[in-house]
Amino acid sequence: MKVTVKYFGLVAEAAEKSEEVMEFDGTLTASELKAKCLNGLSITDKESIQIAVNQNLDDKTTLKDGDEVALLPPFAGG
Amino acid sequence: MSRYDRQIKLKEVGPEGQEKLRNAKVLIVGVGGLGCPAAMYLVGAGVGTIGLMDHDRVDKSNLHRQILFQELDIGKPKAMVAKKRLEKQNSEVQFKVYEEPLTMENAKKIIQQYDVVLDGTDNFETKYLINDACILANKPWVFASIYKNEGQLSVFNYQNGPTYRCVFPKSTRENISCEATGVLGVLPGILGTLQAAEVLKIILGTGEVLSGKLKLINMMRGSEQIIKINKRPDEVEKIRENGIAPVYIxxxxxxxxxxxxxxxxxxxxxxxxxxxxxxxxxxxxxxxxxxxxxxxxxxxxxxxxxxxxxxxxxxxxxxxxxxxxxxxxxxxxxxxx
The missing domain is CATH 3.40.250.10 (Rhodanese-like domain)
Structure with a gap:
């Protein structure tokens, strides 16, 4: 199964990319994929990062082939 | 001819819309990179009453993006300087200056006096505070935030719609301001202007308000994306029952x-x-x-x-x-x- 993952803000920075295609066997929920993507990245507060699947905020969905996942950290600047 | 002639010509505004603007009260919390351009356009459009809240003073490093301030303003209180500048732009607008931070104690009382709140803050604590106080006072607020070359924008608590806590239920320690990360002045300029546009749509009751949606902007890539957000009734109910939740991390x-x-x-x-x-x-x-x-x-x-x-x-x-x-x-x- 293939899904596209989009990174924003400090997640994109830590991952050193803004997008990647992840391939995996079996089933994963959106939050399981998030854990996989963030694994090894130096981000202090991973819990605060929200997940959108196909442009809908949602972390419980089981992913399907071709889904687009976005990892959204909160921003504070102004 | 009215100074507002060019906007009254639009069917979305008209004389009735202009009257709505004149009767409207908008509170701008944080007169910085976002608050400055937002205030200028709202004042230009003839919003009748504008609250300017900022407890900070103008710093030299603000000048590249906080476009209400000039070199001679360095060291002076932002809210007062902004008021003096904006009064010259439009003498028909009433201003209220708050040279104090928004706190758990004053938030609800101040916000109750306005129709819409525009968030020009640079920290999570005040964003949650605005959110919670707006839930309690039943007011919509227009949110924007920046991280380097990216921005987020949404309208929260609009007609019982989703709130900030429906997107980000908990605050985070990663409180990184523009001071810390750097920012090009145009990005808060763009976002502050978009916030002003949302405020105008809310007041006029026209167009599609960015409620239930989070807009993501990447200025360097020139890209935009909209994420749909749903209300988390439990998050909103918690605030209604227990009042403003303090954010101590x-x-x-x-x-x-x-x-x-x-x-x-x-x-x-x-x-x-x-x-x-x-x-x-x-x-x-x-x-x-x-x-x-x-x-x-x-x-x-x-x-x-x-x-x-x-x-x-x-x-x-x-x-x-x-x-x-x-x-x-x-x-x-x-x-x-």
């Missing part, structure tokens, strides 16, 4: 045996836990220096190590403290991640 000190002096403002995060941590903001030191132990080593810290260095200079030169050590590199170096 705890953290643990690597060595809790020492005495510590935190010279940051009270709202700055995270807050280290421990009985030997004093929080006296730099500006209060001369009033409260007696609270600081002078017979044992005290580690002085702030966010980056700069303010704490100043604090030590003051305490040493003016009050004879010789037991203070600066935490170079700021709070992140003394806490457990």
């Amino acid at each position: 705890d953290c643990d000190l690597k060595n809790a045996e020492h005495w510590y002096l935190d010279v940051r403002e009270v709202f700055e995060q995270p807050k280290p836990k421990g009985k030997k941590v004093l929080n006296i903001p730099l500006s209060d030191l001369t009033l409260r220096y007696r609270e600081i132990p002078n017979n044992q080593e005290v580690f002085v810290f702030c966010q980056s190590g700069k303010r704490s260095k100043n604090a030590i200079e003051i305490l040493k030169n003016e009050f004879g403290f010789h037991n203070l050590k600066n935490v170079e590199g700021g709070i992140e170096t003394i806490i457990d991640a």
